[in-house]
Amino acid sequence: MIPEVDDTILAQLQQLETALAHEARVYSDLIEQVYPSNKASALNLIHYLTLRKADLRPLQDKLHYLGLSSLSNSESHTLHQLRSVIQWLNRKPYDGHPGDIDPAAARAIAQRQSMHLFGQRPSNEIPFIMVTLDARMAGDVGLVSQFLEQGMDVARINCAHDDEATWDLLVSTLKQAMAETGKGCRIYMDLAGPKLRTGLPGKGKDKKRLKIAEGQTLKLVEPEYEVGEKERVVSCSVRGIIAQLKPGQKVLFDDGLICTTVVKVKGNEAHLEIDRVSGTKPHLKAGKGINFPNAQLEIVSLTKEDKKALPYICQEADLVGYSFVRTKDDLKVLQSSLTDLSESPPHIIIKIETPEAFVNLPELLLQGMTRNTMGVMIARGDLAVEVGFERMSELQEEILWICEAAHVPVIWATQVLETLNKTGIATRSEATDAARSAMAECVMINKGLHTVEVIRFLKDILSRSGGHRTKRRHLFRPLSVAQHFFKERELLQELTASENT
Incomplete structure (x- = not known):
């Protein structure tokens, strides 16, 4: 016999089901654009992202205590799993719903x-x-x-x-x-x-590597830059990147072994402060990778x-x-x-x-x-x-x-x-x-x-x-990816509406 259930649990689950249906309608245009055999998968993706917008951990704990599915491992069949839990709380077995992807169908896809x-x-x-x-x-x-x-x-x-x-x-x-x-x-x-790679402009015996140390300033430039005396300079193989940088952003070299921060940008020059040099040899060589982790670059x-x-x-x-x-x-x-x-x-x-x-x-x-x-x-x-x-x-x-x-x-x-x-x-x-x-x-x-x-x-x-692989229980804290997806769409709709008025 199923234990007595707090009405708020059932109400929360029903609200989630309503939210899934609402977002499916809102994003129906995107779902319709996908390849015909992928439409059910696209719909399930929207359902799952909707589920992951909110913090479901308190609700999951209550469901787990009742011995019911806490919606963990429902990624491939989100709506089916949610409806199944609702039906069991209503003391009825769930035989599926037309259009639902159940676990077997999801596995087959x-x-x-x-x-x-x-x-x-x-x-x-x-x-x-x-x-x-x-x-x-x-x-x-x-x-x-x-x-x-x-x-x-x-x-x-x-x-x-x-x-x-x-x-x-x-x-x-x-x-x-x-x-x-x-x-x-x-x-x-x-x-x-x-290929974002380092170059070492200039001539001389040290042209294949540049000796560096924490606290020093390093100049990031375009490949054709002419190096002055005693300048610590490294070039970026892809042109047009430097002008897009902003002070405070990080620039990483050699798989992150060398970490720097942009101090200022002047034309096609970016002045970097060296924050960290990992490894036993404090050198920066030509041909090493460059990463810009918090810069949105047009590339x-x-x-x-x-x-x-x-x-x-x-x-x-x-x-x-x-x-x-x-x-x-x-x-x-x-x-x-x-x-x-x-x-x-x-x-x-x-x-x-x-x-x-x-x-x-x-x-x-x-x-x-x-x-x-x-x-x-x-x-x-x-x-x-x-x-x-x-x-x-x-x-x-x-x-x-x-x-x-x-x-x-x-x-x-x-x-x-x-x-x-x-x-x-x-x-x-x-x-x-x-x-x-x-x-x-x-x-x-x-x-x-x-x-x-x-x-x-x-x-x-x-x-x-x-x-x-599937024998694990996940707790559904909000996913930033899900929140970003819905926020971007809402902003686009607001912009379109303002332009039309």
Whole structure:
């Protein structure tokens, strides 16, 4: 017998159901724009974001005490789960409602989308495995065959490195290995995107590195800058960035090892104060990455080099990774470019590697869903540098939740078993991290000397942890991503209304 229920619990749940229906009507235009088979997923995404606007933890505690679902793990079937709880509180079993996505339907949609991207799943409890190929593997059919035999499902080629001739040799090596082993494998090619890299203008023996120390001032300039005597100067490879900076913003170099703050901006010069220099060698070298974590920069995501690579990618790749995508307009550009080149272009994987992309994730998903299939990569390298390492665990969880609500497959990437790949011995912490990657549909391994062992080790970990993926209870504090999504829409509607009057 169900215990007596506080009327406020039922009232809160009914208010939530009303809110879900309201937001579905408000955002019906966005839902109608997506690919027909994705409409139910888009609707569920809106429902889930609506649920996550408010703090539901007090309500969840009450439901948990009653032994009922506290709406945890309802990402893929939000409205069905909510209605089910309401019906049980009304002392009636819930047999479903026309149009609802129940857990079985949600699971079927997610599996179908994963199969479209990555092929036939080897096991329902083990994610697909993506392996990065590099130039040294070109022509080595035996090594690539070992990757396939051990369990490589997707081969990754990073277009930020090498050239089309090398990519073509890697592709032909992979195809020969597939023919010899009888194993299938999808091809994923990463667009390079805008390469924000350091340069060291000027001449002299120290042109390849610049000695720095905390408290010093560093000048960030355009590539053609003429260096004066005793100036500490570093250039940015992409022009037009410096004029967009503002005092107080952070500029990070070399994967965040060097942290600086913008003191002032004068024309095409930004004066930076060096706050922190990590590592044993206090030097800044040429060719190191630059990150602008709290600056919203106007920068082209699809570069000229990317556009040159697209014809080959359309010819050979099943999947294309979009680097440094920030907004839905960025995504529209790539979608249009691919459509112009091919009647059956590769499926797009949007890489979440900036705070702006993370905040805009719902809009990116809805735009991506205007095509039949898409995926998301949690590019933890740059994302961790931009948002701070302490927030990385939180963000990757939120990305997984939101993508599950949209039934969009996720690739867990960057530094998976990296020490094992480089040295042959895994650390305890990275083994634990690899186990958590079972929450994603695909896990990416970077290049290294021990890739065969990494694939074997990873499959063993995933087979042990994969069955635990849904056995967790989440508490629903408000998600800033959900709040941002609805706020942006409301502001746009207010602006449109004022213009019409």
